[in-house]
Amino acid sequence: MSIGQHKEVAIPSLEQVKREREKLKYQKEYRRTIKHVLGVLLVAAAVSVLLATVFFPILRVSGVSMEPTLEDGQVIVLEKSGKFKTGDLIGFYYQNKILLKRVIGQAGDYIDIDADGNVYVNDEKLDEPYLKDQALGECDINLPYQVPDGKIFVMGDHRSKSIDSRSKLVGCVSDEQVVGRVVFRLWPLKSIGFLK
16 A cells, blocks of 8 residues: 555444444453352352361261161261260261261260170160171270260271270270261262261
8 A cells, every 4th residue: 555545444333333332241241240150159169168177077988887877988967066875976086087986875884795796885785776787896895894084985887897996996986086976968869868
């Protein structure tokens, strides 16, 4: 193009300007919506992590010591609680792991187990319909055994496979070790529901 020659510039019509404004407005709204959704998802994830950490820890069951009540691979929810009764399922810290067992006795209770695996608390036989088997299992404590102050005596439901308070290796559980009480099974979906 030589000096003095001008190229014509097409001026957009009002309709074209209107369409371009609508397109830009739509793109701005779309970006705003995406940012809002991402923000909501981030807050929801943070709240979920906080709830799971502080109030309702979520764990994956590993092992067979609590069969048939809890099976390997199931996902459960615990409730942070310091009050337990005989029969409650609890999770507690042991050697950088969380073990799941059933509360059998509390501070001051006398625990006795006969050769057939029947459990007695304060001379009363426990009714344990949740058991897979009854067995004395790995027991190296002197029976009858009195649960020390501030401790909980726990046992797995699969008595012949569980290592628990019957063994000096694990012993009784202190209140500080307890993560919480098992309240709900999340996975698998066919078994979803509250636990007793």
